[in-house]
Amino acid sequence: xxxLHIDLCGIRLKNPVIAASGTFGFGREFDEIYDxxxxxxxxxxGIASVPWAxxxxxxxxxxxxxxxxxxxxxxxxxxxxxxxxxxxLKQKTRVIANxxxxxxxDYEAVCARLDGLVDMVELNISCPNVTCGGxxxxxxxxxxxxxxxxxxxxxxxxPLMVKLSPNVESIPANARAAERGGAxxxxxxxxxxxxxxxxxxxxxxxxxxxxxxxxxxxKPIALRMVYEAAHAVxxxxxxxxxxxxxEDAIEFMMAGAVAVQVGTQNFTDTRACPKIIxxxxxxCDTHGVAAVGDLxxxxxxxxxxxxxx
Amino acid sequence: xREIVATVLENKRIADGIYSLTFAAxxxxxxxxGQFCMIGLVGFPLRRPIAVCQAAGERVTVCYQVRGSGTxxxxxxxxxxxxxxxxxxxxxxxxxxxxxxxxxVVGGGVGIFPLxxxxxxxxxxxxxxxxxxxxNRAALCMEYEMQRADHLTLATDDGSVGxxxxxxxxxxxxxxxxxxxxxxxxxxxxxxxxxxSAMSGRGIPVYVSLEERMGCGIGACLVCVCNRTGGAHxxxxxxxxxxxxxxxxx
Numbered sequence: 001x002x003x004l005h006i007d008l009c010g011i012r013l014k015n016p017v018i019a020a021s022g023t024f025g026f027g028r029e030f031d032e033i034y035d036x037x038x039x040x041x042x043x044x045x046g047i048a049s050v051p052w053a054x055x056x057x058x059x060x061x062x063x064x065x066x067x068x069x070x071x072x073x074x075x076x077x078x079x080x081x082x083x084x085x086x087x088x089l090k091q092k093t094r095v096i097a098n099x100x101x102x103x104x105x106d107y108e109a110v111c112a113r114l115d116g117l118v119d120m121v122e123l124n125i126s127c128p129n130v131t132c133g134g135x136x137x138x139x140x141x142x143x144x145x146x147x148x149x150x151x152x153x154x155x156x157x158x159p160l161m162v163k164l165s166p167n168v169e170s171i172p173a174n175a176r177a178a179e180r181g182g183a184x185x186x187x188x189x190x191x192x193x194x195x196x197x198x199x200x201x202x203x204x205x206x207x208x209x210x211x212x213x214x215x216x217x218x219k220p221i222a223l224r225m226v227y228e229a230a231h232a233v234x235x236x237x238x239x240x241x242x243x244x245x246x247e248d249a250i251e252f253m254m255a256g257a258v259a260v261q262v263g264t265q266n267f268t269d270t271r272a273c274p275k276i277i278x279x280x281x282x283x284c285d286t287h288g289v290a291a292v293g294d295l296x297x298x299x300x301x302x303x304x305x306x307x308x309x
Numbered sequence: 310x311r312e313i314v315a316t317v318l319e320n321k322r323i324a325d326g327i328y329s330l331t332f333a334a335x336x337x338x339x340x341x342x343g344q345f346c347m348i349g350l351v352g353f354p355l356r357r358p359i360a361v362c363q364a365a366g367e368r369v370t371v372c373y374q375v376r377g378s379g380t381x382x383x384x385x386x387x388x389x390x391x392x393x394x395x396x397x398x399x400x401x402x403x404x405x406x407x408x409x410x411x412x413x414v415v416g417g418g419v420g421i422f423p424l425x426x427x428x429x430x431x432x433x434x435x436x437x438x439x440x441x442x443x444x445n446r447a448a449l450c451m452e453y454e455m456q457r458a459d460h461l462t463l464a465t466d467d468g469s470v471g472x473x474x475x476x477x478x479x480x481x482x483x484x485x486x487x488x489x490x491x492x493x494x495x496x497x498x499x500x501x502x503x504x505x506s507a508m509s510g511r512g513i514p515v516y517v518s519l520e521e522r523m524g525c526g527i528g529a530c531l532v533c534v535c536n537r538t539g540g541a542h543x544x545x546x547x548x549x550x551x552x553x554x555x556x557x558x559x
Contacts, residue, residue: 025529029547032310032527033396045531053542058522060532062355062379069524074531074542215354267525268354270312270396 002284003291004277006040006259008236009159009184011119013040013094013259016292017249017277020240020263021046021098021122021163022071026085031092033270038277041094043187043261044081046124048100049109051077061196061205065217066242067264068194070208073100073124078110086117096120096161099151107137107151116157123151123183126165126190138165138190141177148181161238164188164229171225172232179233187238187261188229189222215264218242223255230256230297244272246279253295310399310527313338317391318368320384324450327419328384329362331370332393340364341402342426343493343518343551346371347526349394351386353379356396358523358546360423360495362454369397372422372451399526400550403427403493403516410435413489414458415480415504417442417496423518423550424495425454432457438487442476442496445469460487477503489513494554495520502559515554521545 004015019027019036021043027036036042054074061068076084081097089095097118101107111121125138125147137147148162162178164171166189175186191212196205204210222241230237239257243249244265252260265272284292315332323329340346340361346369347356357379363370375384387393405412405427412435416424421441431437439458443449446469455461463471464479472479477500480492494504495518508515524532528547536558537543543552 023525023530025531027529029525029527029529033312053540054531054534057532057534059534060355060522060524062353065354067354067524069530069532071531074534264354267356267530268349269394270525270527 002281002289003293004281004284006293008238008259009120011094011159015040015277015280016253016259017273017280018043018096018238018259018261019266019273020261021124022069023263023266026081027089027092028085030266030270034274037092038274039093040259041096041119042089043096043122044085044089044098045075046073046098046100047075047078047081047110048073049078049106051075051080052100056207058205058207061211063196063213063217066194066213066215067267068196068206068211068213069191070206070211072208075100078113082113082117094119096122098122098124098163100124104147104150107147108154111151111154114158115155118158120159120161121151121155122161122163122187123148124163124190126163138174139168141173144174144177145181148178148183152182159184161185161187163190165190166222166225166241167193171228175229175232175237179235183235185236185238185258186229186233187240189218189225189241192218192221214242216242216244219244219248223251226252226257227255227299243276244268246276246283249276249280250283250295253292254297254299256297256299258293258296310396312394312396315369315393315395317387317389317393319389320387322384323372325447326375327372327448327450328375329370329372330383330387331368332395334367334369334395334397337366338364338369338397340369340398340426342430343402343423344398344400345423345550346395346397346399347523348383350379350382353382355379355524356526357383358399358526360426360518361398362422362425362451363429364426372419374419396526400546401548403518403551405431405435405491405493409490411487411489412437413480413487413492414439415476415492415494415496416440417476417500418444418448420494420496420500420518421451421455424493425451427493428455428457438483438489440464440476440480442466442479442500443470475500475503477507481507491516494518498559501554505554505559508554516551517554517557518550519545519552519557520550
């Protein structure tokens with residue numbers, strides 16, 4: 001049995017596997033299938049200052065190796081989360097509250113309300129499925145720095161994780177912007193904006209026309225982006241994007257991620273997270289790795305011959 | 310609610326584009342009428358939500374229509390002996406109150422399959438009037454199962470079998486004589502809309518089973534919502550799939 005625990009911004013996680021926001025609700029439903037106290041943590045469904053209704057249906061589509069979703073951040077609002085979900089979830093596992101908003105004030109209000117009550121806040125400035133707010137804050141480095149700095153002031157007790165979008169010009173620039181704004185750690189990637197067409201109806205499958213692409217098919221791109229982010233900043237990075245088995249998680253950790261999040265695979269295999277945790281442990285044991293933290297950032301790049309151009 | 314590895318016992322075509330799949334669960338599985346399961350297919354990120362027709366002991370039968378690449382794979386690649394990852398039982402299912410002694414069951418297309426489980430459960434205990442609609446004779450299936458109802462009316466869009474028209478039209482033509490205590494329905498949305506407007510203001514409870522594209526199937530992801538009357542959302546997979554017809558927008 002390897003030592004699977006990791007330390008993330010002073011928070012001890014019993015292992016590096018976190019259920020990703022939007023795929024896991026507030027954990028209750030999955031807990032009917034398995035005891036979720038085995039997880040490193042849960043990144044909650046996005047939480048706004050007031051309840052959000054989300055987008056019309058269909059909200060989901062499938063393509064080869066990936067899915068597309070356009071849920072539109074339907075959520076019960078921060079007060080319902082605090083009253084109905086947090087007390088239960090807290091006694092199960094580490095709670096990473098994913099925070100969404102349409103304005104700076106929205107984000108600030110939710111963070112102020114959550115400060116000291118959750119283990120960490122994950123700032124969602126990267127959702128591609130809402131028309132205002134969401135990703136609008138997460139594209140340009142200046143905007144990322146500004147929103148990060150503003151919510152940072154609201155969080156005096158709780159560490160701040162900023163979740164980055166992949167739909168951007170430069171991952172390193174955006175990662176550095178979040179660090180400059182005062183992020184304690186980063187998570188990436190959120191979903192890639194995509195489309196699926198119903199050729200019989202000649203219409204997009206999703207009511208929202210476009211949606212966020214996730215699942216095994218995005219893993220190589222996400223992995224490259226996590227590598228870039230981890231090497232651009234000195235704060236910890238949590239990697240995600242298409243992780244569907246222990247080997248995938250280990251790749252992300254070697255590329256520089258201190259922990260990982262698992263999302264879409266929870267739909268494919270309800271027990272994906274515990275299987276990945278067990279698989280990481282087994283891999284460590286068979287490879288003589290005493291502590292999972294020893295895997296982090298151990299990737300050595302190949303020497304490339306200098307080409308002529 | 311469990312995630313199991315099931316063994317396919319039989320997977321056969323029963324009508325035009327319609328298949329019946331029977332699998333063995335790992336242990337005895339209690340499934341209420343109207344509940345469903347999520348079937349995982351190798352190579353497909355999303356499980357397919359499919360209504361349960363019948364569950365007896367460890368044997369569970371579901372019926373499905375081949376509609377896309379996933380159901381095509383299910384029909385082609387999963388012969389007897391193959392393993393399937395299945396989540397079940399899911400959703401609330403139909404509930405027939407003790408004082409609802411005479412019930413009407415109205416189904417259309419693949420919507421008949423969850424109603425088969427209801428007919429099986431109520432046969433001999435309730436007086437069942439079943440109205441089952443199909444596109445045409447080639448789409449007709451499960452006639453033997455439907456005949457467990459005390460009174461069965463078949464309807465086809467082209468009149469090739471039974472009543473010429475929809476199952477809702479067939480049902481409404483007999484409503485005043487049948488006087489059911491409750492109505493249970495499943496089928497395409499236009500059919501359910503027609504039923505809702507025809508039954509509005511009659512004081513007879515109508516329960517409908519809804520269909521929606523799903524993500525997790527267990528209530529966590531908020532993908533498969535429907536609108537409750539008044540604007541709030543309900544999860545089809547967890548709060549449904551069965552709703553009182555007046556409680557949801559169709």
